[in-house]
């Protein structure tokens with residue numbers, strides 16, 4: 290999913306000052322929260338865990354012109370019993386009215402209790418039993434979350450569409466909404482008036498178009514989807530669509546259709562913009578794997594809502610902006626084929642979709658544009674000092690879809706993994722993830738992605754994910770450098786914007802430049818504060834750049850030089866560890882300063898040096914390891930002391 294706030298931020302940021310941008314952002318976020326408010330306290334029902342959905346036959350009757358907006362339907366659910374049960378529970382908003390629950394010609398008793406429909410089965414069903422029933426209902430759905438069930442107009446013509454992510458399916462049909470169970474396949478039948486005035490309605494939905502049947506003044510469209518699908522990715526849209534076909538892998542054995550349902554008034558605009566879809570499809574196919582639903586179709590259906598939603602095989606979009614096309618297409622692999630196993634892991638959907646937008650930039654616009662994307666993204670992420678990629682409140686729709694954290698930071702964390710592991714292992718691991726039979730067409734948690742990155746690279750990622758998925762904030766680096774012949778010295782200290790991370794262990798990209806246009810990349814494996822690196826650089830360095838291409842999330846970095854030599858062994862500190870007075874031996878007291886830094890890079894003590902053995906009282910410091918530096922104009926001596 291990608292919503293208006295994203296697009297507006299880009300537009301707004303081009304047009305206004307940072308101050309105005311902040312104010313506009315706040316208005317937008319407030320508006321988003323208001324719309325999300327109704328279902329902010331949603332908790333997935335625990336009472337649907339005892340069955341596994343096998344198949345859904347969804348028969349809906351709608352009229353885009355009806356006032357108020359309404360739906361009537363028959364939902365037939367086939368299930369397999371997971372734990373013995375004598376009732377079966379569905380999620381259904383309390384304002385929807387069930388008129389009948391039928392099984393093999395018999396009416397079943399039911400209660401509609403709050404947002405749960407509980408049907409009493411004729412007998413207890415044991416594990417493994419296969420059964421089905423049909424629920425008949427009607428109602429005037431009240432949209433929650435983003436916009437779960439909508440009727441509006443475009444160019445004076447009525448249009449209706451659904452958009453259920455994350456908790457809105459139950460607003461308009463009896464379903465199992467929890468992220469634990471996909472229906473293995475579905476049939477969708479949508480009946481509506483054939484015409485509005487002289488305009489003929491068409492229905493867009495998931496899967497393959499089987500038939501469009503006219504019966505008197507009504508028209509029924511049958512779509513069939515043969516892949517596992519969760520409730521929130523099932524959707525319908527009805528209006529006087531103009532429909533046109535494009536093809537991916539056109540003229541090859543892999544060819545399949547891309548079907549566009551667009552408003553007639555926007556037809557030529559759409560036809561100008563959608564052809565990029567097949568090109569992006571092939572980029573993703575090359576980087577990852579073939580589009581997962583190639584034997585059905587891909588498609589777009591236009592809607593009014595500001596943004597897009599990756600309904601399986603038929604993304605709903607408000608425009609044909611290239612980034613939106615790329616984002617929703619990316620979700621067909623990341624979100625639809627493999628769905629986040631909890632809304633806590635929403636970055637497995639949104640971080641990937643956002644990163645794949647950026648990969649589209651890398652492949653179509655080139656590396657400089659890709660770097661520009663990273664600069665903007667890091668700038669946005671670090672505009673605030675806190676916040677984790679992990680969604681910490683899954684009942685809050687605006688937190689699940691937090692643009693800065695679930696989308697931008699999620700995408701940059703993927704990019705940092707790419708830098709850390711290298712392109713070969715990074716892309717190979719993602720291919721393995723997508724094709725893992727335990728995950729494909731099912732659900733994944735963050736640990737599943739981690740396992741694939743670790744198995745492919747041999748690199749343990751617990752610390753990385755503790756810092757960058759669970760942890761909040763970002764590092765700020767202080768890099769000091771000097772050169773002596775071919776030896777370049779780097780002293781690196783780091784502080785953190787948030788106390789949840791004590792140290793970000795990262796490889797650091799450093800570029801050193803010489804006066805004759807030479808330049809050399811270094812990769813310094815930074816694992817602790819006060820770390821010193823000696824690197825071979827054969828030309829005189831005139832400048833040093835810290836992560837100039839924004840491979841990492843960081844901000845407020847400082848680079849200083851003028852240090853002739855950095856020695857780590859020379860500084861003698863005793864007793865060590867200590868709990869009060871330490872002595873520091875200083876060879877040359879001339880203009881020397883002692884500075885002591887906590888392990889997270891904060892200066893905790895500094896004083897001038899007056900004697901060759903300086904005594905310092907550390908009893909006021911909390912337990913931990915501290916970095917001690919003795920600085921002169923051309924030399925820095927470094928050591929560590931442990932305080933008990």
Ligand SMILES: [Zn+2]
Pocket residue numbers: 290291616620638639642
């Ligand atoms: Zn998205």
